[in-house]
Amino acid sequence: MRLNPLRRLTNRSRGEHLSGKGGGSTDFADYRDYAAGDDMRYVDWNIFARLHRPYIKQYLHEEELHVVIMIDASTSMLFDDKLLKARQLAAAFGMMGLLNVERVSVYAIHQQQGKPWSLPPGTGRQKIRPLLKFLEGIEGGGNIPVEQAIETMLRFHRGRGIAILLSDFLTFSDLSRSLNLLFSSGLEVWGLQILGESEINPTLDGDLRFVDSESGETLDITNAGELMSLYHEHRQWYQETLHQQCRSRNGRFTSINSSATIEETLFDTLSRQGWVLR
C-alpha cells in the first residue's frame, strides 16, 4: 500500500516519488519545443529526422515525498481510545511511507510550551523500528489545541509533502490560519478526525455540568437530551467546515470512529476515499 497524494509536492532530493518536473528517470513524461540553452542530449533525434524540428524529450523526475504525521496527544484524545487509534494510524501511514522510500517524520504534540515529541525525518526500512518505538512511547495528556499543535510542528518541520493530522479537531478557534500555514509550507493537508463514540452518539439527558478535560472550564447544560439533535447538527456542520477547509487547500479530510477497527479504516474508509492505493 502506498499513500496517494493529490499533488506532487516533493523534495528535490531523489526519491521514489515522480515529481512533476522533467527528470532523469527512465520513465518518459512528455515532449516540448526546444529552447535555446537546452541540453542537446534530450533532443529526440527521431522526431527531428521526421519533422525537421527539434523537440526535447522529457522524463519523469523521481523525488522524495516528505510524510509528516502529526499526532494530537492532548488530553481530549485520551477519551474513547482516540489516541490509540491515532497511534495505530500513524504507524500504518509511517510504514507505508518508509516502505515506499519516503521521508517520514512524526510529531506528537501535547503541551503548549516546550518542544514536542518528534521522530526526526528518516527514510528506509531501517527507520521502521524507531518509528514504532516512538509511537509506542507517546503518552497522552496536555492542553494544546490543534491549531497551536500545527504551528508548533511547523516550527520544526522542513520539507514538502503530506501533513497527516491525526486529531479530534475539537477546538474553539478557527483552523484556517493553521491550514494556510501548512499549505504554504508545501504540505498537502490530510486531516483525519478521530471521534469517540461518546462524541458521535452521546447518550445524555437532564441538567448537567460539562467539564472540559483540557481547560477545566465548565458549561451548564439544561435538558441535554433535548439538545442532542442540535448537537448532531453542529457536529456535522463542523465536519463539513473542516472538509471544506482541507479541500480548498488541495487536501483531504475524513472523520472516523475510534471504535472502528484499523482494518476497516485502512482497507475500507481510506481506501475508498483514495487516501491509500493498494
Added chain:
Amino acid sequence: MSWPDFRFPLGGWFFLSLIPLVILYFLKLKRPRLEIPSLALWQSVVNDQRVNSPFQKFRRNLLLLLQIILICLVILALMQPFISAGPETDEYIPVLIDCSASMSAKLPGSDQTRLEVAKERVQAMIDNLRGQGKISLFTFSSGGRRLTEFTDDQQLLNRAMDEVVPTHRASKLDEVLRMAEAYARTAAVQRVIVLTDGNLQDRVDFELPFKLEVQRVDQGGNNIGITEMTARRSGVDNSSAWDIFVRVAGSGDETVFGEITLTQNGNTVGKESVGASQEDSERLVFSVDSAESSLIQATLEVDGFDSLDIDNSVWLSLPKTRPLMVRVDAKMYSWQHALSVQPDLDIDAAETPAATEYDLIISNNEELNGIHAPIMIYNGVVPEDLADLISIADLTAEDEPVQVVDWANTAPLLRHVRLRDVQIGQKASFAEGADAQLLEERGYEVLIHAATGPLLLQRRRGLETAFYFLFHTDRSTLPYRLAFPILVRNAIESALQQAGLAEVAAVPTGVLPPINLEADREYRIQGPNDVVDTMKSNSTGALNGVQADFVGKYDILDGSEVAVSIGTGLLSPLETSLTSVEQLQFAELSVATDETKVIDSDRHLWWAFAMLAFVFLLIEWWYFQRMRGATT
C-alpha cells in the same frame, strides 16, 4: 365578579419563605458533573440562537418554578380563600335548631332528614361567619338546650353542630325562646333565627323582645304513626281482660296503609290492618288478657314510604289486676255505705287496719298509724300545718247555714258533683291575715269555697294526694245528696287511676312517670340507644325524673334484676302529622315561617388550591425523577 377573600390573611407572611427557597436553590443547585473531551461543540450548541430562546431560559429553572408554584399554592390554601356569599356582619345571633321528632322525617326522594337540611343551613351560617358577628347555638324539642356561648370560633361551633341530633320528643318553642331571651341580655341581640320544620304549636305563649326569623325546611313525605295507646279494664268484677286502644294517624292527603302488630311480653297477641290519612285517623281495639303485669308493644309496619320511623312503635305497661283496696274508718258509716255499692272494691272498715298499703284511705284522723295510700281523704280534719291559718267551728243558732259558693268542678274528685244545695253545719274561717294565697304557698289548693273560708283542700306530695274536708261530712247534708255517691265514685276512679287498675296510657317520651319502688335505693336505668343512668328512689320509694328521650323500652334494674320495665312512644299527633304552621301566633304579633329562605354559603377555595398543589407536587416529583434517571 367578586374577588376571593381570605379567612387567614396573616398566612400571607409565609410567602417570605420563597426568599430562602430561591437563595437555597441557587446556592445548593448541584448539577452532575460530566467530564468531556472538549466543550467546543457543546459551547456552540449552547450559543445557538435556539438554545437561548426565552422558552429555553424558562425551562432552565423549571424545577425552581414548580417549587415556587407549589409553595404559593400551599400558602394560598393555608390562607383559606373563599368567595364571599354576602357582606360581613357584626350581629349577635342566637340560632335555635328544632330537634324534635318530626325533624327526623326523611324528605321524599332523598335520604336526608329535615334536621340534616337544617344543619346544612346552620353550617352555611357558620361558614359565612366573619367580621364581628357571633352565633350562639340552641337546640329545642320539648325543652331547650344551649350548646355554645356567643362565639365566632368556627371549630367550637362545628363541634357543637356534631351534638345536634334528633330527639324523639315533641317540639315546643316557648322554653327555648325564654332561654334565648335570658341569654340575649348578655349581648345586643336584634334577631333570633329559628330553623324548624314548622311542626309547632301555632300559638306560642311568649312575648317577643326581638325579631324572630323562622326558617322552615322542606316538607317531609307521607307518614303514618301511632299517636295514642291506652288500655282500659274491659271486664266487670275481677276480670283480667283489658281493651287496648291504638290510634293511628297519617300526614298525607291520601290514605296510607299498614299493619299493627300487638305483642304482649314479646308474644304476638293481635294483628290488624290499618289505614290513615291527614283527615282520617283510625282507632283500633285489641283485647288482651293480663292477670299479671305485662308489657304491651304496638308496632306499625307501613306499606310503602314512611317518612318517620320513630312513631311506629309504642309500649304500654299493664299492671297486675286486683280489686281496689280501700280503708275507711270504722265509724264512717255514710262513706262505708256509699262504697259498699261500688264494684270491685276490697273495703277494710275494721277497727284495726288489716294491711299497711291501700289504694284509698278515708279517715277521720290525720294520724294514720303507719298505713299508706296514694289517695287519702280526711274528713273533718284541719291539716296540722294549717292550724294557724284556718279554724273550724260549729255553727251556732245565730249563724247562717254555711253554703258552698264555689268549687273546682274540673278537679278529678269533684267532676260532675253539684254542691250548690249542700248545707254544712260547721264553718271554716281564715285566721286574720290568712287567705287562699297563703294556703297555696304551703302546698294546699282550695277545691271548695264557702263564704267564710275553704271547705275542701287538696295537697299533692310526691305520688300522694290528700283531700281535706275541713268540715265533717256527717255534719252536712252532703251524704244525702246525689253529689255524694258521685264524689265517692270520683275518689275511687282517682284511686284506680293512681293505682293503674282501671286505665293506663302509654308513656310519651320525655320524662317517665314516677315509679313506685323501694325507698332510698339506687337503681340503674337501661334504655334504648345505649342509654344508661343511675338514680336513687326517694324516701317514699318514688323514682322521679327518669329521662326517656328515646322511643323504646326502659328497664329499671335493681342490681341485675329487672324491677320494672316501662316503654315509651312518641305519641304526638302533631309530630306524626308533620304539618307545618304558616304563622306562629305570639302574645302580641304573628311571625310568618319562611320556607323559601335559603342561606348562600361562602364558596371555599382552599381545597382547590390544595388539589392544585398536590398536582404540582406530582409533576415536580415526576420531573425530578426524570432528571435523576437521565443523569444516572
